[in-house]
Amino acid sequence: MNLSIPAKNKLIFALDVPNRKEAESYVRLLGNTVGCFKVGLELFVKEGPDVLKVVKQNSSASIFLDLKLHDIPATVGSALRSAATHGVRFITVHGSDGGSALKTATEVKGLGLEVLAVTVLTSVSESQLGGLGYKEGLSLRQLVLDRANIAKESGCAGVVCAGEEVSLIKKECSNDFKAVVPGIRPAWAEIEKDDQSRIVTPKEAILNGADLIVVGRPIRDAKDPGEAASKIVEEIELALTA
Ligand code: C5P
Numbered sequence: 001m002n003l004s005i006p007a008k009n010k011l012i013f014a015l016d017v018p019n020r021k022e023a024e025s026y027v028r029l030l031g032n033t034v035g036c037f038k039v040g041l042e043l044f045v046k047e048g049p050d051v052l053k054v055v056k057q058n059s060s061a062s063i064f065l066d067l068k069l070h071d072i073p074a075t076v077g078s079a080l081r082s083a084a085t086h087g088v089r090f091i092t093v094h095g096s097d098g099g100s101a102l103k104t105a106t107e108v109k110g111l112g113l114e115v116l117a118v119t120v121l122t123s124v125s126e127s128q129l130g131g132l133g134y135k136e137g138l139s140l141r142q143l144v145l146d147r148a149n150i151a152k153e154s155g156c157a158g159v160v161c162a163g164e165e166v167s168l169i170k171k172e173c174s175n176d177f178k179a180v181v182p183g184i185r186p187a188w189a190e191i192e193k194d195d196q197s198r199i200v201t202p203k204e205a206i207l208n209g210a211d212l213i214v215v216g217r218p219i220r221d222a223k224d225p226g227e228a229a230s231k232i233v234e235e236i237e238l239a240l241t242a
Contacts, residue, residue: 037064116180
């Protein structure tokens with residue numbers, strides 16, 4: 001199957017697997033179908049930075065190191081400089097500290113590492129905000145938008161946000177400020193005990209202006225993960241030409 005490169009480059013597969021062996025089999029299977037592999041906490045904590053070689057040795061896809069750093073600015077800055085030595089393209093920092101840690105993004109500018117701020121996790125719903133201590137009446141959309149603005153001012157390359165928030169963020173922060181969208185659920189996907197809350201289809205995310213989408217379980221747990229990834233790339237392609 002001939003998959004379009006612009007569409008393929010918008011798909012990030014989340015390597016949410018427990019070990020290097022499983023990671024390698026997904027990278028080999030999907031290396032020509034997705035543009036980027038996301039290495040998250042589960043795999044990185046188990047295998048360490050060496051696991052990044054699995055992606056580099058078996059595909060030409062880029063790497064998104066999703067560590068969601070959340071610490072004092074000095075520590076986050078040091079972690080970003082360490083990450084820059086691993087040859088990864090994206091890294092995530094939590095965007096909830098008002099910007100002081102996010103400003104360390106400027107320290108790795110020019111080193112090829114793009115810092116993305118996590119606005120509000122896509123597993124969090126509007127009804128949970130009150131219980132998390134946020135003032136009554138604050139909408140989740142406004143919280144995401146405020147954090148996106150801070151991330152932009154702090155020198156981040158973009159944000160991780162839900163699909164329904166992309167167009168507003170692009171309008172406020174500029175079109176070249178990247179919006180990376182997890183919480184993707186193709187219409188055909190059936191996820192057991194799903195923990196995602198703010199979900200959209202690949203088509204909806206792209207039509208809203210997402211630069212990249214992150215897909216994990218809909219591909220990982222599909223009967224045929226290769227076919228599932230190709231179907232998503234085709235859906236992206238259709239949305240791009242719509
Ligand atoms: O399996 P699923 O498609 O829900 O995977 C989504 C991936 O995106 C997970 O690896 C998760 O850690 C990540 N993520 C997220 N929400 C964010 C940031 C990252 O779901 N705000």
